[in-house]
Amino acid sequence: MNNKILNITNLSKSFGAFKVTDEISIDLKFNEIHALIGPNGAGKSTLIKQIVGTVKHDMGSIILDQEDITDLNDVERAKIGISRTFQVSSIIPKFTALENIVLSLLERSQKTFQLFKSLNSNSKLFSEAKEILLQIELEDRRKVIASELSHGERRKLEVGLALAMKPKVFLFDEPMAGLDETGTKMMINLFQRIKLNSPILLIEHDMDAVFALADRVSVIVYGKIVASGTVKEIKANPIVHDVYLGYEIT
Amino acid sequence: MIKERFFNKWVFLLLLSIPAIGIIFNEPYYITLATKVIILGIAGVGLNLALGYGGLISFGHAAFFGIGGYVAAIMSYHALNEELLFEIPLAISGSSEMLIIWPLAIVISAFFSLLIGLLSLRTSGVYFIMITLAFAQMLYYFSISWPSYGGEDGLSMHMRNTLPFINTMNPLNFFLICLAWFFIAIFITSKLINSPYGMALQATKQNEERVKSVGIETFKVKLIVFVFSGAITGLAGSLYADLNRFVSPSMLNWHTSGEIMVFVILGGIARLYGPLLGASFFIILEQTLGLYTENWQFWLGLILILEIIFARSGIMGLFDKKNKL
Numbered sequence: 281m282n283n284k285i286l287n288i289t290n291l292s293k294s295f296g297a298f299k300v301t302d303e304i305s306i307d308l309k310f311n312e313i314h315a316l317i318g319p320n321g322a323g324k325s326t327l328i329k330q331i332v333g334t335v336k337h338d339m340g341s342i343i344l345d346q347e348d349i350t351d352l353n354d355v356e357r358a359k360i361g362i363s364r365t366f367q368v369s370s371i372i373p374k375f376t377a378l379e380n381i382v383l384s385l386l387e388r389s390q391k392t393f394q395l396f397k398s399l400n401s402n403s404k405l406f407s408e409a410k411e412i413l414l415q416i417e418l419e420d421r422r423k424v425i426a427s428e429l430s431h432g433e434r435r436k437l438e439v440g441l442a443l444a445m446k447p448k449v450f451l452f453d454e455p456m457a458g459l460d461e462t463g464t465k466m467m468i469n470l471f472q473r474i475k476l477n478s479p480i481l482l483i484e485h486d487m488d489a490v491f492a493l494a495d496r497v498s499v500i501v502y503g504k505i506v507a508s509g510t511v512k513e514i515k516a517n518p519i520v521h522d523v524y525l526g527y528e529i530t
Numbered sequence: 531m532i533k534e535r536f537f538n539k540w541v542f543l544l545l546l547s548i549p550a551i552g553i554i555f556n557e558p559y560y561i562t563l564a565t566k567v568i569i570l571g572i573a574g575v576g577l578n579l580a581l582g583y584g585g586l587i588s589f590g591h592a593a594f595f596g597i598g599g600y601v602a603a604i605m606s607y608h609a610l611n612e613e614l615l616f617e618i619p620l621a622i623s624g625s626s627e628m629l630i631i632w633p634l635a636i637v638i639s640a641f642f643s644l645l646i647g648l649l650s651l652r653t654s655g656v657y658f659i660m661i662t663l664a665f666a667q668m669l670y671y672f673s674i675s676w677p678s679y680g681g682e683d684g685l686s687m688h689m690r691n692t693l694p695f696i697n698t699m700n701p702l703n704f705f706l707i708c709l710a711w712f713f714i715a716i717f718i719t720s721k722l723i724n725s726p727y728g729m730a731l732q733a734t735k736q737n738e739e740r741v742k743s744v745g746i747e748t749f750k751v752k753l754i755v756f757v758f759s760g761a762i763t764g765l766a767g768s769l770y771a772d773l774n775r776f777v778s779p780s781m782l783n784w785h786t787s788g789e790i791m792v793f794v795i796l797g798g799i800a801r802l803y804g805p806l807l808g809a810s811f812f813i814i815l816e817q818t819l820g821l822y823t824e825n826w827q828f829w830l831g832l833i834l835i836l837e838i839i840f841a842r843s844g845i846m847g848l849f850d851k852k853n854k855l
Binding site: 332334354355358359363364366370371372373374375379382383384386387388391392393394395396397398399400402405441444445 | 721722724725726727728729730732733736737739740741742743744745746747748750751754
């Protein structure tokens with residue numbers, strides 16, 4: 281039985297002469313967190329953008345749950361089960377935290393194109409949104425306008441938006457950037473729970489968090505995967521030390 | 531600070547008082563003036579849906595206003611002359627019945643906004659502004675070169691179109707008809723913006739990339755609002771034609787698009803009653819400053835500049851500072 285839910289083969293993208301991603305092949309198995317690490321400018325975020333469909337690939341293929349989604353656009357990929365967070369928080373600034381989550385629930389509950397029914401009459405949507413806010417520990421901030429949330433709260437809200445979609449896979453782009461210790465711990469616990477339903481492809485610079493969470497780690501440098509393996513294997517890999525970590529790991 | 535809803539009631543009462551003054555002092559002109567404000571307010575409500583709630587800066591809404599107007603005038607013209615409108619594939623005659631003309635104006639305006647929307651909504655920003663303007667100007671020049679319906683001189687209507695049991699030539703009756711349509715337009719807008727769809731629309735205005743990432747087809751969201759917007763503006767056009775008993779290419783001109791946009795900006799973008807307030811203010815300026823100078827729009831420009839610098843939420847925003855989209 282194929283235990284891979286996401287399978288990316290030879291994905292490439294060039295901007296002029298510059299190859300941002302160079303024949304990257306990577307997969308994501310059920311119930312796992314696969315971390316993608318590498319220096320800034322290595323092509324991690326471009327890879328995420330190629331997977332979600334906002335950056336067109338030059339070559340390669342993407343299979344999600346045994347379905348070829350290579351030629352689908354970004355909205356179709358989101359509908360089919362790819363949910364993401366952005367490297368720089370991307371929320372609906374003038375909506376409250378609760379409304380942001382409700383927005384994310386609309387498509388899954390097939391209510392986006394209800395033109396004349398009052399939104400407030402959809403009490404199920406709001407109660408489900410509150411449950412998600414509870415999970416990301418923002419329930420008491422539900423009525424706050426999103427632009428007034430702190431940086432860390434916005435990162436959590438982004439994860440909440442992704443959770444609300446109940447996707448097949450999560451693609452998280454530096455979700456812990458700027459979080460304090462408590463926030464990071466909360467995220468680690470949350471990710472360990474949600475990976476059981478939907479696996480996570482995680483880009484993260486916080487190595488402690490990566491090593492605490494990841495089942496597998498791939499290292500990307502200059503658009504190429506230079507190493508891939510378990511946390512133990514990556515920690516022991518001298519190439520990874522040379523090109524990225526740059527320090528001895530104990 | 532006065533709440534928006536409370537303020538709306540006062541605006542509405544003030545508007546109602548104008549025809550009352552007209553009746554008391556036997557000055558039907560005031561009623562006509564109030565009717566004009568209401569109709570322009572409806573056009574503004576239409577544009578406000580796309581511009582205010584959807585963030586679609588359409589500079590071509592004169593197209594829908596003019597289409598609505600020409601539908602009313604052409605139908606009336608054929609009814610008067612007892613000429614068929616079409617012979618192929620079906621024999622269709624004209625009509626002077628408002629109950630036929632209104633739905634027709636709405637449907638045809640909606641159809642054109644669908645066509646224009648399908649092409650123009652693939653662009654955004656300044657390109658969207660230019661493409662909507664270009665479509666409207668195409669229709670403007672088409673109307674000029676359409677001699678069957680008056681060409682550059684426009685088309686007069688023998689009399690106002692009719693409604694069963696109501697004398698539409700009576701200024702007060704026609705005012706009340708337009709007022710009823712204004713409330714229908716407000717009701718539809720209110721329903722739309724407070725629905726799940728309205729949430730998706732207002733979110734798309736703020737952050738389209740994020741909305742797409744949660745699986746919502748933003749193109750469809752924008753197209754729907756553009757069609758509703760065009761249909762409401764088209765209806766306003768048909769009422770305007772009946773008010774003046776005349777249509778001309780100027781209804782389709784970019785000046786008209788600009789004026790409708792001014793109503794929305796003056797009153798307050800994304801405020802339900804903002805366009806009505808903007809249209810009232812515009813007409814008051816026209817009627818007062820216009821007595822002293824032909825170039826009264828110079829002062830309008832100055833007011834707009836001041837508003838954009840100091841009061842971006844429009845007149846409505848001066849009274850209700852709540853955070854608006």
